[in-house]
Amino acid sequence: MTSSSTAALVSSNIHKVDVGEDGLTFDPDTLHVSPGGKVEFHFYPGNHSVAQAAFDNPCHPMSTSSFFSGFHAPTHDESSTVFTLTVNDTDPIWFYCGQVGHCQAGMVGVINPSGANTLDSFKNAASNADGITVPSAVQGGVLGKNDETESSTSSGASTGTASSTETESSTSSGASTGTASSTESPSPSAANAGAKSHSVIDMSCVLVLSFLMGLLLM
Ligand SMILES: [Cu+2]
Structure with missing residues (x-):
């Protein structure tokens, strides 16, 4: 609560990824995040996870310390839990869903792709991957509360953050003069x-x- 001003500054550098909202997909599946930026994974109904793989070995953890969100299976709406990853450098980060069959089905993505290693080739390799494994523990990121599923109490609270006064130009005016009289006709019909x-x-x-x-x- 005391660091609301820094939170406001960082919020512009949070990248949101929808996990499983439209089938077996990460949306977006390609992100460009500068060092210090964060990626927030939002889980939709199904049973999904996100974990880090090496480019040349999809569907398996890159190492024993690879990040892993754990599995999330909300029943009818976005999960109240999000997994937030902090990107420390510009190296490519390849990730996949650890649910059986999902990685092979193309549920993969990348942060900061570079060079000849494309998401298409990673996806192609994933489709031929032998089995699927995930890290043994949730690690490498932070599980937190999903602000968007709370009854939005996220306003005010910050003393002196001038940045929060975004002028939302309300363009809803005019156009509705004199239409009131036309609604009195339906009685004959x-x-x-x-x-x-x-x-x-x-x-x-x-x-x-x-x-x-x-x-x-x-
Ligand atoms: Cu999945």
């Missing part, structure tokens, strides 16, 4: 509809009556 339903009822009465008459005559 409503009356027509009423008359119509009456005649339908009358018709059905006639049918029932004639049916009964037929029974009596037999």
Whole structure:
């Protein structure tokens, strides 16, 4: 709470990744993050995770200390937990979902790709990867609360952060003058509809009556 001003400065350098919102995907799956920037993974229904792999060995941890979010399986909305990774340098960071089959299905991504190593080639290698493993512990990042799933209480609170006064130019004006009178017309048509339903009822009465008459005559 005391460091609200620094939080405001850093927030512009947080990159959000949606995990499994549209099938077996990271969205976006390619990020360019400068050193000190953060990547926030948001988990959607399904059962997903994110872990770091080496480019030439997809679907397996790069090392025993590779970052790993653990598995998150919210049932009908975004998880209330996010996994935040801090990027320390400009080296490429290859990542994958550790759920069985997901990495092979192309659920992979990269931070700061460079040179000849492309996401397409990583994805292609992943599709042929032998099995899938994840680090034994959640590590290398921070599990935190998802601000977007709370009832938004994130306002004010900061004394002296002038940056928070973003002018949202409200362009919702004009355009709605004189349309009020046009909404008083539907009464005649409503009356027509009423008359119509009456005649339908009358018709059905006639049918029932004639049916009964037929029974009596037999
Ligand atoms: Cu997955």
